[in-house]
């Protein structure tokens with residue numbers, strides 16, 4: 001029996017990286033997909049690779065929440081419901097606080113945090129009415145710790161934990177679930193797309209990311225966590241990321257000393 005047979009799974013950030021891998025993984029488990037991101041052509045390619053029939057490509061910009069109600073309506077017209085909403089779309093950052101323009105901080109919060117909040121609010125009433133639904137939220141190890149050049153990114157991911165921990169408490173009696181996913185380094189386009197201080201993409205590969213865990217294996221870990229309805233999981237190969245998480249919890253001043261050394265000279 002396929003684990004997501006006939007489930008309607010809406011994935012944001014499905015045009016690349018973890019989101020594209022999630023589309024293939026959920027399709028292989030029998031899901032009907034709704035795939036969203038800004039680039040329609042890439043989404044069409046992901047649908048073609050995912051196999052299965054009847055998937056819906058629904059381009060969306062997470063920084064344009066006014067469009068969300070009509071997009072939710074389009075999903076309901078096609079499938080009648082959303083069973084799983086995977087908040088995966090996001091952008092990272094590579095710039096010190098002193099070099100980051102305030103509009104760049106705001107943009108990262110708009111896409112990573114308010115995009116997920118607004119889409120959740122657009123979908124939530126129908127999930128509550130159905131007494132069924134699951135939010136899977138792709139945060140980051142940066143949702144738990146802070147390191148140089150990631151201030152807005154880490155803030156946006158920390159904020160997701162606050163919002164979705166509260167939401168989980170509010171909706172669990174209605175039969176709804178929240179799973180927070182904290183990936184370590186995953187091999188995707190994330191560092192190329194990361195914003196620099198003036199808002200332009202960094203456009204460079206980074207060793208930690210190119211040597212990171214494959215997106216396909218990460219997607220399987222996420223799917224397992226969603227199926228088990230876990231509250232929060234860490235995914236990836238998790239070498240030095242796991243050490244950082246342990247230090248944050250048990251020896252926070254040691255972690256502070258270590259991350260201080262990561263400030264570029």
Ligand SMILES: NC(=O)c1ccc[n+]([C@@H]2O[C@H](COP(=O)([O-])OP(=O)(O)OC[C@H]3O[C@@H](n4cnc5c(N)ncnc54)[C@H](OP(=O)(O)O)[C@@H]3O)[C@@H](O)[C@H]2O)c1
Nearest residue numbers: 013015016017018037038039061062089090140186188189
């Ligand atoms: N890779 C890692 O090491 C890592 C680690 C921890 C957490 N994560 C998280 O994993 C998620 C996926 O990232 P990735 O690693 O797969 O990177 P990626 O390859 O750069 O993919 C990012 C996805 O987000 C979409 N996106 C970006 N801005 C958007 C916007 N304004 N509206 C709609 N969609 C937007 C992109 O699509 P379009 O450009 O087509 O819009 C793309 O599909 C992100 O939330 C990221 O923070 C990644």
